[in-house]
Ligand SMILES: NC(=O)C1=CN([C@@H]2O[C@H](COP(=O)(O)OP(=O)(O)OC[C@H]3O[C@@H](n4cnc5c(N)ncnc54)[C@H](OP(=O)(O)O)[C@@H]3O)[C@@H](O)[C@H]2O)C=CC1
């Protein structure tokens with residue numbers, strides 16, 4: 029696959045890392061204006077770093093847009109006359125709707141919207157996908173890419189903002205929970221490095237239990253909570269202090285915010 033990542037910033041480079049580690053491309057173009065920040069990537073074979081979005085588009089089939097929402101319109105205007113039947117446009121841009129893309133490049137392009145997260149760098153992204161009508165014929169290509177770099181599901185476009193909060197912002201939310209657990213472990217006497225390892229691996233184990241068993245979290249919680257034991261004591265104290273409520277309120281606040289940055 030000849031892939032271009034237009035906008036090799038935080039997310040774009042995470043995708044690039046995932047593609048490189050998984051050897052999942054034939055050629056890979058990475059674009060941004062300050063390309064001096066991408067020097068390391070020129071060492072990989074078949075990776076080209078350039079400021080020239082049009083060159084990247086000409087030489088690629090799959091175009092992954094990972095620029096800020098305010099930059100997207102200008103970039104689509106810049107490259108639209110380079111687009112041909114071979115191109116599949118995959119946007120990761122938050123709030124930039126398919127209709128807004130079609131208004132610039134036309135309805136006759138294969139357009140996919142994707143919402144991955146930065147765990148794509150280590151092949152563990154939860155990615156949500158949707159497409160325009162024409163793009164339905166090529167969404168399998170996007171699925172193949174994102175399934176190689178994690179897990180993907182197809183959702184209706186009207187759920188993309190919610191998916192952004194849960195999956196993309198979600199990485200930050202889970203990081204904070206891991207950090208808080210680490211702080212608790214330090215207070216219980218572990219050094220910082222061990223504390224973080226205990227927190228991270230326990231988080232991974234809990235998540236893996238659900239993924240592999242398909243069970244509800246409460247079913248697994250029941251197995252851990254000895255009657256009158258320390259787990260239920262800790263859980264109830266956390267809930268008295270608003271753990272679940274705080275998470276749900278944070279998710280709602282994030283969703284409220286994301287709807288103010290939608291570009292129609
Ligand atoms: N970060 C995340 O976890 C996630 C982000 N997203 C979405 O992905 C998009 C990118 O986010 P993120 O990576 O965090 O943002 P960044 O600001 O880190 O990356 C955007 C990149 O675009 C480059 N850029 C700007 N203008 C141009 C241009 N004209 N041509 C080529 N490149 C350009 C910038 O580099 P330079 O200034 O050098 O040109 C920058 O590196 C956003 O729309 C965001 O909402 C979606 C899911 C997760």
Ligand SMILES: O=C(O)[C@@H]1CCC=N1
Nearest residue numbers: 122192193196197286
């Ligand atoms: O924080 C943000 O607005 C973007 C969208 C999801 C991740 N980063």
